[in-house]
Amino acid sequence: MQRILSRGEIESLDHTAIPRFGLPVRATVFADRAARLRHLAQDNPASAYLLLMAKLVDAQQRVLSGFSAPEAPAERLSLAQAHGMPPMQAIGWQRDPAWRGMLVAMLDHVAGAGVPEPAAKVCAQLKRLAHEDSAALETMADAVLAERDGEVDSAMAPFVMAALQVYWTDLAGRFDERQLPVVSPFGVCPVCASLPVASVVRIGGQRDGCRYLCCSLCSTQWHLVRVTCSHCEQTEGIAYHSIEGGPEGIKAESCDHCHTYRKIFYHDKDQYFEAVADDLATLPLDVLMGEEGYLRASANPLLWQHP
Ligand SMILES: [Zn+2]
Ligand SMILES: [Zn+2]
Known part of the structure; x- marks a missing residue:
């Protein structure tokens, strides 16, 4: 021991x-989490939810392999260096609209993985929102990042969060840690x-x-x-x-x-x-x-x- x-x-x-x-390891970060969720789902009172989340996390790993967010602008990195601030602060970040397409791809993976009916319905609603009202989806993403619970639909929030996790895990996984400020x-x-x-x-x-x-x-x-x-x-x-x-x-x-x-x-x-x-x-x-x-x-x- x-x-x-x-x-x-x-x-x-x-x-x-x-x-x-320790920056995330792109090839395994979500695969490891999904495997752990499945392991923990055995004999757990929240088993059904853990298994649903395992399918969502599988989808995260799949979309991460084909996703690449635009890198942080150089002037932003030097500003963060100068002021000892996190270089890719999520709140207020100019997200590339491509994240919405990545969310839809993730929802398709989840819905195709044989999830219970209520979860499939949430996926369909969120997909519709992504196609028909991108402004509302962006507002929800802002509220999710700021943890403003009262402003988010609690059934949709884990899926929106999962897409945002892929976005920032992609950024962090490709980040050169020598560019991080010495103090944080x-x-x-x-x-x-x-x-x-x-x-x-x-x-x-x-x-x-x-x-x-x-x-x-x-x-x-x-x-x-x-x-x-x-x-x-x-x-x-x-x-x-x-x-x-x-x-x-x-x-x-x-x-x-x-x-x-x-x-x-x-x-x-x-x-x-x-x-x-x-x-x-x-x-x-x-x-x-x-x-x-x-x-x-x-x-x-x-x-x-x-x-
Ligand atoms: Zn972080
Ligand atoms: Zn304390």
Whole structure:
């Protein structure tokens, strides 16, 4: 079994040796997530939803291979460098209209994969919207990126989000990380400025024992010292919660300063933990945290009806 470093031990390491980021691997990012969703769907109370999302994530992997968004303009990158800002901030980004065609292709894959009738209906409605009212679809995409839950249709939102994930994962996967500013604002993705979904404690190589936050949009991972609130950066009043008798290596990291939590997955207990999939498959832990008076720091990108 791998040894997990304590906070002090990690800090005493040469910081330059810990990679700050991990950009998504284009060939496998969604395929790995889909496989994990299928695995987790066995014996899970949310099995039907996890299997539907696995089909959506399969479709993401398929369309990603043929999709290429226009690169970030050079002046935008140098502005981000100069001000220490994420270079491809999703909110306010000039999206190429091609993303709507990519969404339609994804919906066709999902609808053709034998999904239950209500899901097929949502796909058909969204496809119609893409063809007949692109302005309304763009408005919905803006609301999804800004997590304005009240302004989105909760059944359509995961599909819109999935297309936006493909768009930004494509950008992040082709990004030269030497172009990232040396410092980044706390709490958001250094590439696209979206919120993390959860964090993982990695094993192996230079990342061994280090904790990485996982972007809900572009799938980038970035380093954050352990026993630190990923929402407000406090290091006091951090506690770890888990379901009694539940699987090992899954905890909720809570903060008594801001009263929020995010889940943390330990790869030394299960190397296949995948932030988006495992977060979605562990809703009972969210129920427990709600009962203990903590709020989720941010939502799961594939679930818009929260428990
Ligand atoms: Zn990101
Ligand atoms: Zn906090």
